[in-house]
Amino acid sequence: MTDYVSLVSDLIRQARTAGADAADAVLVNGTSLSVASRQGKIEHLERSEGRDLGLRVFVGRRAAIVSSTSLDPAGFSSLTERAVAMAKVVPEDPFAGLAETWAPPDDMNLDMADPAEPPPDALADRAAAAETAAFSVHGVTNSEGAEAGYGRNEIVLVTSAGFAGRRVGTSHSISATALAGTGTDMQRDYDYHSTVYFADLDDPAQIGKSAGERAIARLNPTRPNTARIPVVYDPRVAGGLLGHLAGAINGAGVARGTSFLKEKLHQRVFAAGINILDDPRRVRGLRSRLFDGEGTPTKGQALIEDGVLTTWLLDSRSARQLGLASTGHASRGTSGPPSPSTSNLYLAAGTVTPASLMADIKQGFYITEMIGMGVNGVTGDYSRGAAGFMIRDGALAEPVAEVTVAGNLVDMFANMVAASDLVFRRGTDSPTVRIDGMTMGGG
Numbered sequence: 007m008t009d010y011v012s013l014v015s016d017l018i019r020q021a022r023t024a025g026a027d028a029a030d031a032v033l034v035n036g037t038s039l040s041v042a043s044r045q046g047k048i049e050h051l052e053r054s055e056g057r058d059l060g061l062r063v064f065v066g067r068r069a070a071i072v073s074s075t076s077l078d079p080a081g082f083s084s085l086t087e088r089a090v091a092m093a094k095v096v097p098e099d100p101f102a103g104l105a106e107t108w109a110p111p112d113d114m115n116l117d118m119a120d121p122a123e124p125p126p127d128a129l130a131d132r133a134a135a136a137e138t139a140a141f142s143v144h145g146v147t148n149s150e151g152a153e154a155g156y157g158r159n160e161i162v163l164v165t166s167a168g169f170a171g172r173r174v175g176t177s178h179s180i181s182a183t184a185l186a187g188t189g190t191d192m193q194r195d196y197d198y199h200s201t202v203y204f205a206d207l208d209d210p211a212q213i214g215k216s217a218g219e220r221a222i223a224r225l226n227p228t229r230p231n232t233a234r235i236p237v238v239y240d241p242r243v244a245g246g247l248l249g250h251l252a253g254a255i256n257g258a259g260v261a262r263g264t265s266f267l268k269e270k271l272h273q274r275v276f277a278a279g280i281n282i283l284d285d286p287r288r289v290r291g292l293r294s295r296l297f298d299g300e301g302t303p304t305k306g307q308a309l310i311e312d313g314v315l316t317t318w319l320l321d322s323r324s325a326r327q328l329g330l331a332s333t334g335h336a337s338r339g340t341s342g343p344p345s346p347s348t349s350n351l352y353l354a355a356g357t358v359t360p361a362s363l364m365a366d367i368k369q370g371f372y373i374t375e376m377i378g379m380g381v382n383g384v385t386g387d388y389s390r391g392a393a394g395f396m397i398r399d400g401a402l403a404e405p406v407a408e409v410t411v412a413g414n415l416v417d418m419f420a421n422m423v424a425a426s427d428l429v430f431r432r433g434t435d436s437p438t439v440r441i442d443g444m445t446m447g448g449g
Contacts, residue, residue, distance in 0.1 A: 014164040024086040026063035030165035037158045043133035044151030060340030065093040069102045073341040105322040108301035111171040116294045118175040120203045129154040136214035140184040143218030150183035169301035178204045182214040186221040195220035202290045227407035230448040236370040237444040244436035257324030266386035275315045282310035286349035292433040293349040299338035319346040352435040356424035360438040363425045370397035386415035410447040
């Protein structure tokens with residue numbers, strides 16, 4: 007087996023020899039396998055393998071990045087010379103440089119690699135089982151298919167400051183999409199699941215049945231009148247609200263002054279009792295990692311604690327811009343510089359059940375699908391297409407489609423209430439969430 011750490015370390019040594027004052031490099035070695043079934047037949051079977059190498063060099067405060075799909079050491083000399091030549095002619099960046107917060111990776115076992123790769127026949131059986139289960143739901147008339155997948159990624163990061171780390175992760179997934187009704191009255195819906203280990207993956211038949219039942223429930227939707235009402239987000243879409251928060255506290259945006267939360271550090275942003283955490287060291291977490299894209303050790307931390315914003319998401323560059331230290335949130339690929347991002351982000355569960363959360367709502371809107379990206383990161387203005395169900399007298403009622411929900415994230419965050427039904431299954435996870443005072447735009 008190739009020793010990729012030694013290989014990338016040699017690339018770094020050659021970069022220094024070529025004239026770089028500092029350098030880091032990341033290697034991604036990936037394998038993926040997917041099988042899609044539609045109408046009882048295998049629609050595609052695809053296996054891909056790829057190796058990508060990215061080198062970043064610094065000459066003073068000038069930086070350049072080059073990438074290659076070749077891992078042949080014979081080409082390292084020309085790769086490093088090209089990178090150094092590029093760095094010498096680009097403008098200086100006063101915030102460029104390697105992370106000062108790197109440390110040798112510790113030996114905590116996050117259990118991120120399932121040792122068994124499934125054969126294509128096993129994936130085909132999973133996809134077929136999911137689609138068959140969807141068709142077994144009375145009223146399902148068609149299918150957009152089901153897909154089963156497997157992936158394995160090995161990532162190696164080496165820096166000239168002395169860091170050398172390697173991590174391996176696997177993924178198993180199953181998804182199904184069902185259609186119900188006929189003609190112009192058809193509705194579609196889906197379900198999916200992804201895990202690190204196959205043993206943790208939902209039964210494919212359960213995924214297919216859920217997709218079929220969701221599609222049936224959406225038949226004959228109405229378009230209600232515009233109203234200002236309580237809105238409840240299903241866990242499947244509530245994670246999007248956390249994504250808007252992550253974007254607003256991204257250190258790069260804060261440093262540019264383009265975030266509506268740029269003045270809110272250490273202030274109350276959410277209602278008391280709301281806690282939002284990022285946990286990069288969850289065992290078998292979909293996005294778990296011991297070190298970030300610059301070699302900085304990761305740690306679990308509350309981004310929102312009892313409603314108060316406690317930190318920005320920082321890589322080394324944005325940290326320097328803000329006069330702070332990296333929070334271990336750097337992510338990177340092979341062809342671009344690091345940038346801040348979350349790992350296993352979640353809204354902690356509240357104390358009431360979803361039924362109790364909705365019990366006092368005379369008229370409201372329960373959202374199961376969001377459409378479009380109408381969010382202004384500078385002002386916090388929020389307007390997105392949505393579908394779901396009306397809430398009447400505390401219970402789900404008729405399906406709703408072709409409406410919008412609008413508000414401002416400042417007000418939405420301040421009025422958020424979380425239910426108790428948190429389940430970790432998406433990487434960014436949330437329980438059911440209620441927000442009062444939003445505008446539903448309908449007919």
